[in-house]
Amino acid sequence: MxxxxxxxxxxxxxxxxxxxxxxxxxxxxxxxxxxxxxxxxxxxxxxxxxVEIESSIVEPLNQSVGIDLGLKTFAVLSTGEKFGSPNYSKHDKKIRKLQRKLARQKEGSRRRYRTRLKIAKLHNQISDTRKDFLHKLSTKVVSENQAITLEDLNVSGMVKNKKLARAISRAGWREFRMLCEAKSDKFGRTFSTLSRWEPTSQVCSRCGYKWGKLELHIRTITCLNCATTHDRDENAAKNIDQVGMGNRHDSKWTQRGRKTTEGSRPQ
Ligand SMILES: [Zn+2]
Known part of the structure; x- marks a missing residue:
């Protein structure tokens, strides 16, 4: 046929x-x-x-991976790999300029219609780039690892800050999580999420020493107990992996294979 x-x-x-x-x-x-x-x-x-394809299950390279999602760097893996979001600032600038133009144009006019079409095309380009990025990254992460643990970000809580809201929706954390979950199902991987209340940035991933809350601007930290110097995000990703794999006493906070309720706090 x-x-x-x-x-x-x-x-x-x-x-x-x-x-x-x-x-x-x-x-x-x-x-x-x-x-x-x-x-x-x-x-x-x-x-x-x-199209019909034969699903070929790929053997994973690693046992497990922890993923720390962020605004500046989209994802940092416990392997140390970092993935930045695509840059949409040029599109953003063009869209804002066109929107100002649109506001001045006569309603129902041909020109206004053309401007609106241009804006829609730019939005589409952004969304295509974002989708492509998220698909490629989730495929990589899921095919390379047998178990994937993701930090569950309470997006609804953070969206209260309006400036952040735009960046968050662009970053597509939720979309990424859904893709990872679906692909894990397909590839026979274990997917779990961690509560965002898990203090993944407050503990040394090597010795478990707790140094407490870190200011956001602190990007590297040296452990007082074992003297290891960590990249902040990589250390968090390693902790996410360890808690996800049940190698930490606080693993009761993992929510394996279950959706987290937004805003829920562990006891
Ligand atoms: Zn340490």
Whole structure:
């Protein structure tokens, strides 16, 4: 049935529409069984294919990983790897400029319509970049590790700060968590989250010494007990991994395979 969809390598024949030359976002792994045409609010057309693939379970490289999510650096892994969010500031600037323009334009005018379309396209670009980033990172994390522990961020509590709200929604923590959870299911991995009340930045990941609360600007710390110098986020990620794997006495705070209620506090 798939052969009737393809005519040439890069061309496509659609019933009632005819031949089209799409811009391929990726190669199809196998011949598709069906295709759906989608139009978005920025007047872009998308083709969505249904393909069947054999799921191949990849052997993980590591037993486990802890992930610390943040604003400055999107994710820091207990392996020491850091992943920054894509930079959207150029898009942001353009959007704000266009929105000011839009406010001056006459309602119902062609120009206003065009401006609105430009804004929608920029928003789409941001969302595409974000989705791509989150997909790639979650696939990497889940395929490389047998157990994944993520710090559960109380987004609703933090969104009260309006300046932060924008950055948080951009950062896509929630989306990342959902992707990791879904992919863990698919790959047969163990996924768990930690309560955000877990003091992951207050304890030495090497010896367990508790140094207490750290000011946000402190990025590295040397443990008074074992003299190890830690990167703040990496130390947190290592603690997240250890608590997630039950190697810490405070592992009662892990919520394995269960959704955390927002704002809930451990006793
Ligand atoms: Zn220590």
């Amino acid at each position: 798939s052969s009737t969809i393809y005519t040439k390598l890069d061309e496509l024949t659609l019933a009632k529409i005819g031949d089209i030359k799409p811009v391929w976002s990726r190669e199809l792994p196998t011949a598709p069984s069906s295709v759906t045409v989608i139009k978005d609010c920025a007047n872009r057309y998308f083709l969505s294919f249904v």
